[in-house]
Amino acid sequence: METGLVLALVGGALVVAAAAGSSSLSSGGGGSGGGLSPAPGPPAGPDVQAPGAGQPPEPIIVGQATNPEVGALLAELDQYLRSAGISTDLIDAQELTRLPKWSRQGIPPRSLWPNIVPTARLYQELRARMRQPLSVRAYRPPEYNELVNGAERSQHQWFSAMDVRVPSSVATSDLRRELALQGARLYLELGEPFQIGLGVYGANTPSNIHIDAGYQRRTWRDAKAWIDRVKAEA
Numbered sequence: 001m002e003t004g005l006v007l008a009l010v011g012g013a014l015v016v017a018a019a020a021g022s023s024s025l026s027s028g029g030g031g032s033g034g035g036l037s038p039a040p041g042p043p044a045g046p047d048v049q050a051p052g053a054g055q056p057p058e059p060i061i062v063g064q065a066t067n068p069e070v071g072a073l074l075a076e077l078d079q080y081l082r083s084a085g086i087s088t089d090l091i092d093a094q095e096l097t098r099l100p101k102w103s104r105q106g107i108p109p110r111s112l113w114p115n116i117v118p119t120a121r122l123y124q125e126l127r128a129r130m131r132q133p134l135s136v137r138a139y140r141p142p143e144y145n146e147l148v149n150g151a152e153r154s155q156h157q158w159f160s161a162m163d164v165r166v167p168s169s170v171a172t173s174d175l176r177r178e179l180a181l182q183g184a185r186l187y188l189e190l191g192e193p194f195q196i197g198l199g200v201y202g203a204n205t206p207s208n209i210h211i212d213a214g215y216q217r218r219t220w221r222d223a224k225a226w227i228d229r230v231k232a233e234a
Contacts, residue, residue, distance in 0.1 A: 049111040049158065051215040056157035059141045060107045065094060073107045084117045090127060091120055096138040096162075101148065106141045108159040115160035118194055118213035122186060123162055126211070129182045132170070137163045155197065161212035173205045183209040184226040191217050198223045 049057065063070045077093035096116060097105045116138065127134050140148065140156035155161035164183075166175045180200045187198040199210035200223040209223075219227065 047111055048114050049109075051115045051155055051158045051160035051212065052153060053158070056142050056145075057109050057111065059139075060109055062099070062102065062104050062106045062141065064103075065105050070105050070107065074105065077107070077113065080113055081117075081120065084114075084120075086117065086120045087124065091123055091136060095136055096120075096159075098137065099140070099144055100137070102144065106139055106144065108139050108141075112159040115158055115214060119160055119162055119211060122190070122194065122196070122211055122213055123164065126164065126179075126182055126186060129185075130166075130175075130179060132175075133167065134179070135165050135167045155212040155215050158215075160214055161197070161210060163208050163210050165208035176202070176205050176207070180206040180209055180222075180226045181230060183211060184223065184230045186211070187219070187223070187227060188230060198227075200226050 060073060061067075061070055065071060065074060074093040074097070077097070078088045081088055081091075081093065094105065097107055099106045119138075123134075123136065138156065138161065139159045140150060140154065142157055145154050145157050150156060156163075164179065165171075166179055180202070183198055183200060187196050190196060191198070194213045195215055195217045197210070197212040197215060197218050197220075199220045201207050201209070201221055203222045203225055206222065206226075
């Protein structure tokens with residue numbers, strides 16, 4: 001039987017357990033009988049700025065991935081993600097920091113790096129359930145957020161949010177709808193302990209969904225309609 005990840009907060013710590021029914025993304029193997037295993041959570045302390053706290057800081061640097069300083073920071077962020085249990089084969093620093101409208105990478109300050117870890121774990125579970133690659137946009141510096149008409153308190157600015165879509169090269173209406181349904185299921189299963197924010201952009205055939213963790217449990221746009229569909233399935 002194939003297994004996937006179940007995410008939960010136990011005693012204030014983020015843990016991952018194996019569960020039946022989805023493709024395993026765990027590097028440690030195991031199975032449905034493996035029980036809970038501790039997962040490294042983001043560090044806490046004065047050098048960490050929580051999602052949504054204060055004003056969003058400016059990036060360390062914005063530049064081409066070929067810039068040596070940018071490249072070194074991307075490698076450092078990849079190493080950080082791996083140390084937190086995130087598979088950089090599935091989601092890496094370059095994808096998380098890409099700013100398409102500027103054709104640049106924007107590297108968030110290190111104080112924000114812990115914020116992406118819970119959201120990245122949710123993404124890994126979402127991808128396991130979808131059983132195919134997904135396209136992601138994550139970090140936005142404040143100026144870039146203005147450019148794309150993002151919300152004033154958009155969690156992309158705190159590096160805790162992802163916009164997820166089925167790549168256009170393989171997208172079908174069914175896959176887009178399935179992505180919205182899986183996002184709604186994650187929200188219902190883990191919304192409270194992980195304080196998930198879910199936005200779904202499209203009532204019938206969504207273009208993309210938004211997920212964030214650690215700020216506030218909330219929904220917007222067409223998310224409630226998709227949540228209601230999942231509830232009706234039960």
